[in-house]
Amino acid sequence: MRKKLLPVLAIFVVIMFLGQPYDSRAETEVQKIEKEIRKIQQQMNKAAQEKKQAEQNVRQLSAQKAATKEDIVRLMNEIAKAGEELVATQAKIDAAEERLMRTTKELEAAEEQRESRDELLQKRIRMIYMNGAVSYLDVLLSSTSFDDFLTRFNAMKLIMQQDKSVLEQSKQYEAFVAEKKAQVEAELGEVRNLYAEMATRKANLELKERQKEVLIAQLNEKIEETEEISEEAEKALMEFGQKYSELLEKKKKIRNYYTGGKLGLPLKREYRLSSPFGYRIHPVTGKRKLHTGIDMAVPEGTPVYAAESGVVIVAQTWSGYGNTIVINHGNGLWTLYGHLKPGGILVEKGQTVKRGEKIGLVGKTGTATGYHLHFEVRKNGNPVDPAPYLK
Incomplete structure (x- = not known):
């Protein structure tokens, strides 16, 4: 009986030894698949996070682009308004220059009138100087009658009044016109300064608008790049999903x-x-x-x-x-x-x-x-x- 059991035990031992490596190999293969699955899961999670981050970046860039477009619209409105103000200011400059031209002509006319009256007075003074002893009194005393005396006296009085009036009027009118011209020149200077400031402001607005346009182009480029990252991440997710499915199929x-x-x-x-x-x-x-x-x-x-x-x-x-x-x-x-x-x-x-x-x-x-x-x-x-x- 004992002799019969020995071969059976030997066969059983052989089966045990042969079976162990097979189970070990099977277990190792499953472990390798599970390890690969974990790796794929990590890659899927990473790709999903990259896609999520890329889409978040796209939303942020799109919001920045929308805000920049609003800035451009606002700047364009300000540029249009500044252009209208420049046109209005130029109209003021033209009006002021026209007034200055008229005032200059008035001043020139006043100066000519004063010079003419001065010349008349100077002629009268020269005549008195050249006649020597002849004076206003001589003129009066040489009258032939009382009526002639009154006539000469009134004439002399009128001449003296006119001389005095001419001198005063000439000075007053010339001073008035000079003051008027100075006021117009000051106004013209202020308007021109205002025009220069507005032109500078308009130029700065146009520069900002151009910079915003450049920013829009840069944002569009970044959005396209980020969307490509998002699409690549989505493609990777699908590829990882396919590998994951294949690995699960291996595990039956x-x-x-x-x-x-x-x-x-x-x-x-x-x-x-x-x-x-x-x-x-x-x-x-x-x-x-x-x-x-x-x-x-x-x-x-x-x-x-x-x-x-x-x-x-x-x-x-x-x-x-x-x-x-x-x-x-x-x-x-x-x-x-x-x-x-x-x-x-x-x-x-x-x-x-x-x-x-x-x-x-x-x-x-x-x-x-x-x-x-x-x-x-x-x-x-x-x-x-x-x-x-x-x-």
Whole structure:
């Protein structure tokens, strides 16, 4: 009996020794896959963070661009106003120059009149000087009669009054015109100084406006660069998601749940299709780009259901998508559920879900203008129109 047991024990021992390396190899392979999965998850998280940061930067740059455009509009209005003020001031300068020209002519005429009257007085003085003894008294005494005397006396008196009046009027008028000219020159100087200040202000405004235009161009360039970073990060996320799915398949956790046909609706209540699949003007960025899914507008907190059975490969905040779930249904088919509310992700990464199972709640996280479910269908990682897949 003992001899018969020995061969059996020997065979059992051999099996034990052979079995241990096999189990060890299997365990090592699983560990390697799990390690690779963790690495992929870290890369996905990093890519998601980079995309989130890039989109935040785009929003900040876009806000700065909008503010700069408002500054440009304000500056253009100020430049237009300054231009109008310059035109009005130039009109004042023209009017003042015209008044100065008239006043100058008046002063020249006054000076000519004074010189003429001065010349007349000087002639009269020269005559008196040249006649020597002849005086006003001689003229009076040489009168032939009393009437002649009165006539000569009145004439002499009138001449003396005129001489005195001419001297006073000439001085007063010349002083008046000179004062008037000085006032006009002072006014003209002030208006010209005002014009120079306004012209300088207008030039400074135009310089600021040009600087703002340069800033707009720089912001546009930065926005384009940042959007490229965001798009590259999104592409990387999809690539990581594909690798993650392949690794899960290696662990036999994913089978081909989807074998063709229609998908189930992700909502079990009426909704409004607020944006279909296809190219559109983005409601936030204002740029024309592909809308990679359909937007189904419903109230906040509306339950979201899995369109098909599969394994959750994304259950996290995913940049512009906000809180997002991505399910791999096998055969290269994924579905994506975006903009879920805070706390609205009800499944975990790696979890197997069934068709029609409640997985999330509608919100407007990420880049969204209102409450809706952003639903995508992706074939081999590429977005396709969900409409043909839905009932």
